[in-house]
Amino acid sequence: xxxxxxxxxxxxxxxxxxxxxxxxxxxxxxxxxxxxxxxxxxxxxxxxxxxxxxxxxxxxxxxxxxxxxxxxxxxxxxxxxxxxxxxxxxxxxxxxxxxxxxxxxxxxxxxxxxxxxxxxxxxxxxxxxxxxxxxxxxxxxxxxxxxxxxxxxxxxxxxxxxxxxxxxxxxxxxxxxxxxxxxxxxxxxxxxxxxxxxxxxxxxxxxxxxxxxxxxxxxxxxxxxxxxxxxxxxxxxxxxxxxxxxxxxxxxxxxxxxxxxxxxxxxxxxxxxxxxxxxxxxxxxxxxxxxxxxxxxxxxxxx
Numbered sequence: 001x002x003x004x005x006x007x008x009x010x011x012x013x014x015x016x017x018x019x020x021x022x023x024x025x026x027x028x029x030x031x032x033x034x035x036x037x038x039x040x041x042x043x044x045x046x047x048x049x050x051x052x053x054x055x056x057x058x059x060x061x062x063x064x065x066x067x068x069x070x071x072x073x074x075x076x077x078x079x080x081x082x083x084x085x086x087x088x089x090x091x092x093x094x095x096x097x098x099x100x101x102x103x104x105x106x107x108x109x110x111x112x113x114x115x116x117x118x119x120x121x122x123x124x125x126x127x128x129x130x131x132x133x134x135x136x137x138x139x140x141x142x143x144x145x146x147x148x149x150x151x152x153x154x155x156x157x158x159x160x161x162x163x164x165x166x167x168x169x170x171x172x173x174x175x176x177x178x179x180x181x182x183x184x185x186x187x188x189x190x191x192x193x194x195x196x197x198x199x200x201x202x203x204x205x206x207x208x209x210x211x212x213x214x215x216x217x218x219x220x221x222x223x224x225x226x227x228x229x230x231x232x233x234x235x236x237x238x239x240x241x242x243x244x245x246x247x248x249x250x251x252x253x254x255x256x257x258x259x260x261x262x263x264x265x266x267x268x269x270x271x272x273x274x275x276x277x278x279x280x281x282x283x284x285x286x287x288x289x290x291x292x293x294x295x296x297x298x299x300x301x302x303x
Contacts, residue, residue, distance in 0.1 A: 004040070006259060006282050007176050007201050009136060011099065013040035014272070015296045018263055018286030019103040019139065019180075020045050020073065022293075033293040036097055038119045038300030043101045043204075044087070045286060046141050047119070049111045051079035056230030063213075063236060069287045070211060071232030074245045075105060075141075080115055080147040083121050091134040100138035101178070109154075109164050112140065117171035124173070130232050137175050140168055140200075143182030143207035155182050158194035165198030176201035178261065181252075183209050183244050189255035196256050204250060204261040204284065206245040208235025239265040246278045253279030267295070269302035 004014040015038055017025070025042045030035040054076025055081045061070045078086065091100050104115040116138050125134040142155030142164065154164045157239055161179070169177045181188060183206040186286035212233040218226035242265030249260055263284040275283045288295045 004282060006261075007137070009099065011040035013038055013296070013300050014228070015039060015106040015300055016041040016043055016101070016284045017143070017289060017296065018284035019043040019290040021286045023096075024083075024089060025100070026090045028233050028293065029096060034096070035294050035296040038294075038296035038298070039098050040282065041099045041101055041136055042096060043139055044103050045077055046075045046076065046103045046105045047077055047080055047083045047115055048104075048106055049080050049114050051082070052062075052077055055234075058229050058288075059229035059234075061213075061234075063238065063240065066239070068236045068238035068240040069290070070213075070229060070234045070236050071208070072168060072229045072231040074231070080118055084119065088119065088122055088134075092123075094134065096134075100134050101136050101139050103139045103141050103180070105141040109167055112164060113171045116168045116177075120171065120173050120175050123175070137201070138168065138172055138177050139204055140165065140177060140179045141207070143180050143184070152293070155191070156185050158187070158190045161191060162194040162198040165195050165200050169199030169201075176203040178204055180204040180207055180263075181248070182207045183241070183248060188248050188251050192252045192256040192258065196258050200258060202259045202261060203252060203256070204263055205248050205280075206241070206264055208237045209241060209244070210234070211236045237264065239267060241265045242271060242274070246274060246275065249275065249278045249280055254257060266299075269299050272299060272303060 003010055003012050024030050052075055054075030055072045059073050106112045154160050177200050179200045210233055214225045214227050220226050245264030260280045261282050262280035266285045267288045287297055
């Protein structure tokens with residue numbers, strides 16, 4: 001499989017690990033199951049200004065016979081300072097061997113700017129040999145349905161989204177900003193154009209769909225029916241999401257010239273080709289990593 005160019009940077013593969021599905025990468029690397037051969041880049045778990053403990057258990061539930069995965073992790077993360085000390089330091093050493101996109105989120109514009117500016121400054125102040133090389137850019141999460149308050153309010157309003165993107169693009173300096181859009185809103189073309197006007201260099205499409213289901217056979221102590229996950233509703237990913245994301249990519253490609261990163265339900269080389277045919281340049285593999293950590297190696301070989 002040949003390399004691909006995206007935003008002026010050359011990637012060994014168009015296959016990236018989607019945010020949240022390989023943690024911070026170093027855990028998989030240290031555990032011996034990081035798919036280095038087929039992976040073009042890693043998108044980190046979301047980084048917020050302060051630590052977040054995440055959602056109550058249970059956090060994941062399978063939908064049907066493998067057609068989807070419902071999750072409500074709640075964006076658990078150690079916060080900005082510990083991310084820099086524990087994970088960015090490993091990236092700077094070149095441990096992963098692939099470029100890193102940092103997924104950033106907050107519950108305010110100022111919080112987004114803080115995350116982006118401090119990470120960009122950290123990367124640019126690194127050693128001469130590695131200065132800024134590990135950081136490929138920022139993926140702004142304005143579309144997660146798994147928290148009570150967060151970027152989703154930005155991702156639903158074109159004007160607010162443009163303002164947020166503009167502030168983050170300025171804070172990022174020379175690093176590109178890519179915005180992760182939600183499938184929950186019909187005005188995808190308007191949102192894409194707002195990102196473009198704000199200075200985004202690319203879009204990632206799409207985040208998960210909000211859903212949930214009760215489990216009638218499980219009754220809680222108070223006599224009510226238990227639901228599959230602790231927050232009742234969560235984000236659905238997996239194969240069922242793919243046709244929706246492909247539809248969005250087709251619509252956005254006709255409305256905006258921004259390069260696209262496709263996300264949703266990729267399980268094999270044919271799925272990747274669908275995204276490329278729809279208008280994406282690169283893709284992120286997510287849910288499939290949970291069933292097979294080496295899926296990117298296998299897909300790369302088949303491509």
